[in-house]
Amino acid sequence: MFFTDILEFFCIPFSVFISFLVILSAVNKSVGVRRAYVKLLLKIFEFGRLSIESAATERQTKDGETCNVSVGTKANDINRPCSKQTGTSIPTTNGNTLISRDSVLLPTTNESSATDRDDSSKDEEIRFNLEKCFDYIKAGVESIIEDEVTSRFEAEELRSWNLLTRTNRRYEFISWKITLIWMAGFAVRYFILMPLRVFVCFVxxxxxxxxTAIVGYIKDGEHKRRMVDQVLGHCFSVLSSAISAVIYYHNVENRPTNGICVANHTSPIDVLVLMCDKTYSLIGQRHGGFLGLLQRALARASPHIWFERGEAKDRHAVAERLKQHVSNPNNPPILIFPEGTCINNTSVMQFKKGSFEVGGVIYPVAIKYDPRFGDAFWNSSKYSMMQYLYMMMTSWAIVCDVWYLPPMYRQEGESAIDFANRVKSVIAKQGGLVDLVWDGQLKRMKPKKEWKEMQQVEFTKRLKGD
Structure with missing residues (x-):
């Protein structure tokens, strides 16, 4: 009887809260609790920053270390941890790189390596100029010191500690005040927020x-599309509460209406972030488990393009289905992440050209997460989907900005690759991200043999002084 009373005591407030949450999502209203919560966190982070700086100053005085400590006005303005060497600091992976590269050494020709080898064999006289290769040596040393590719597949390093153990710099015991705040935050995140978020996610x-099952029985037409927009917007709004998402949408007049929408890719929740504001069709590989459940649910209500693993490798089939979807004006815009993999919120990597060959309008969207409240990056080679969701639900919150950019069209005589690079540069500039030429698939596989051969040919030309 006692346990029954306790269960009722907790279930009634939960049911009232969930009902209230669903009603707010249905009418697309917010009472501002999450935004007030984020503002409170900023004040706590600022207090923690000042306490850490004060402790670092005291330690500097005692140990005689040289340390760059400056009290800024923002929580993310704190300088990096001190080093016993004058003027040194721990390198970050958030775009403030240790090495400033003027350019990336790429082959200057598109000719095949076999042709170049034949041409070189015909040369009667070869003059070696070793000094021409110094830039290659410099690039090699720079890559040894700091690899700008693999660092994009690791969690972004913070400029200031956000009281999370996964970003711990052993600051939680720097003073008794910080220790109390850290312990209170741990209790709130794991014993209050996490159970509530799991329950909200399940609901x-x-x-x-x-x-989506109910909407799936409605006859196709304009009425069904309006109904799908309302239902999905309201459902994803509920799901966003499971990670305490606070999303700021900018330039909503450029919101996609049809065609293809392309965005940089940091996390699976990119879809949730965008679907809270606009209904999209999705394209991708069929999955099992939790993602598969969501895919099947979405497919009942609106048109999506799901491929089996073998079909996804058939570029012609993918392009044909994509063209069919775009050619129907009644279909919602289709959302594509041309990078093909998640990048750690610091940069944008090579866009695949497939979605830029279809033709028509392209709507670029830039997404940038605020890492102070939680790391949204999914390192799929290290964490499973369930581990990733666990990390999301034990973070403080997920705060991000979304910029809708003006629609872009392929210019006359412009190749699909050049068009993709032009769109990528616009997204990178708006989101404050580093624009990289490297393929994101280097996260899982080695560079292609063709690229190695092209670099060898380029090195040979420089060595000969061509």
């Missing part, structure tokens, strides 16, 4: 499944 997934 949101069940609600999404039921709503």
């Amino acid at each position: 949101g997934v069940v609600w999404l499944t039921l709503c």
